[in-house]
Amino acid sequence: MSIILAIFLGLVILILAFAAIYHKNIKVAIIASGAVGLFASVLYLLLAAPDVALTEASIGSGLSTIIFFYVLNKIRQSND
Amino acid sequence: METLEIIGALVTLLGSIFIFLGGLGIVRMPDLFNRIQAGTKASTLGTILSLFGLAIINEAWIWKLLVIIFFVLITNPVSSNVISRAAHFRGIKMTDKTVADLLVDKSNKPGEE
Amino acid sequence: MVNTILIVAGVFMVLGILLSLFRFIKGPDITDRTVAFDVMTVTSISVIGLIAYFAGRIIYLDVALVYGLLSFLSVVAIGRYIEKGL
Numbered sequence: 280m281s282i283i284l285a286i287f288l289g290l291v292i293l294i295l296a297f298a299a300i301y302h303k304n305i306k307v308a309i310i311a312s313g314a315v316g317l318f319a320s321v322l323y324l325l326l327a328a329p330d331v332a333l334t335e336a337s338i339g340s341g342l343s344t345i346i347f348f349y350v351l352n353k354i355r356q357s358n359d
Numbered sequence: 360m361e362t363l364e365i366i367g368a369l370v371t372l373l374g375s376i377f378i379f380l381g382g383l384g385i386v387r388m389p390d391l392f393n394r395i396q397a398g399t400k401a402s403t404l405g406t407i408l409s410l411f412g413l414a415i416i417n418e419a420w421i422w423k424l425l426v427i428i429f430f431v432l433i434t435n436p437v438s439s440n441v442i443s444r445a446a447h448f449r450g451i452k453m454t455d456k457t458v459a460d461l462l463v464d465k466s467n468k469p470g471e472e
Numbered sequence: 473m474v475n476t477i478l479i480v481a482g483v484f485m486v487l488g489i490l491l492s493l494f495r496f497i498k499g500p501d502i503t504d505r506t507v508a509f510d511v512m513t514v515t516s517i518s519v520i521g522l523i524a525y526f527a528g529r530i531i532y533l534d535v536a537l538v539y540g541l542l543s544f545l546s547v548v549a550i551g552r553y554i555e556k557g558l
Contacts, residue, residue, distance in 0.1 A: 281526070284482070284486070284519075291489070294493065294497070295493075295496075298497065307502060307505055310502075310505055311496075313546055314496070314509055317512075317513055317539070317543060320539060321516055321519060321523075324520060324532060329532055333534070333538055336535065336539050336542055337538060337542055340542050340543065340546055341542035341546055344550070345546065348550065351553070352553060365473060367474075368473075368478055371522075372477055372478075374518065375480075375481035375485050375488075376484055378484065378485055378515050378518060379487050379488045379491075381511060382489070382491030382492050385491065385492050385495050385507065385508060386491050386492075386494060386495055391501070391504060391507070394495075394504065394507055398507050399507070399511070399514075402488075402510075402511050402515060403514065405488075405515075405518065406515070406517055409518045409521060410521050413521050413522075413524075416474065417525065419530070420533065423533045423534075423537075424533065426537065427517070427521075427533065427536055427537055430541070431517065431540060434541075434544040435514060435544075437544070438510055438547040438548060441547065441551035441555075445551040445554040449554060449555075451503065
């Protein structure tokens with residue numbers, strides 16, 4: 280039963296990663312990148328590694344998303 | 360003891376049905392603000408019910424699950440409010456069926472940035 | 473009996489994640505995608521609770537707590553950016 284959930288999470292991560300790479304709007308790409316980190320954290324938890332899941336959730340989603348938006352605020356263009 | 364576990368599992372099933380209805384509302388609703396209402400409120404109630412059902416099933420986990428329930432109950436309306444306020448000042452159009460906008464009276468023109 | 477009901481509940485949660493993923497792909501504006509992100513992460517807390525029940529380890533619930541905190545922080549950062557600036 281858990282392998283079906285693992286396959287589903289892998290497909291969701293794949294779709295979000297393609298959205299993060301190929302989308303034209305850069306803010307949507309940043310949000311998709313953060314969602315990839317969060318679902319990868321659930322996948323690590325399903326593979327019985329809670330410490331890796333904690334690190335992935337804190338670095339991959341929280342810190343990188345906030346740093347990306349901070350930098351994007353510094354170089355904000357006039358046409359949004 | 361067995362009936363208590365079945366009651367907890369049914370509470371978790373009810374919460375998961377609320378989560379599914381929240382996902383359905385986020386697809387079907389015509390407007391951004393209706394999507395915020397449908398998605399966030401139903402999702403909050405569904406998460407609280409499903410975690411509480413797990414707390415009924417397994418009594419040793421009840422304190423940590425209550426901490427998570429309290430945390431979700433505090434933080435999720437705050438994030439909904441932040442998204443809704445950002446969308447209002449961004450200038451998202453409402454649908455024609457909405458008749459009241461209380462924030463536009465208290466502030467200057469929306470959508471001007 | 474209990475495990476069967478919980479598996480059905482997990483199927484409903486997975487369907488909720490799938491519907492909000494559809495809105496994430498399709499949504500016309502960035503705020504729609506932020507709402508879909510919020511719903512996906514809040515639903516994932518319930519999925520983590522089910523995984524913790526089926527594995528039988530209480531240490532997984534700490535991951536759910538940190539997960540909820542960081543998703544809340546991320547959504548607040550995105551909302552503050554959209555409104556006027558971080």
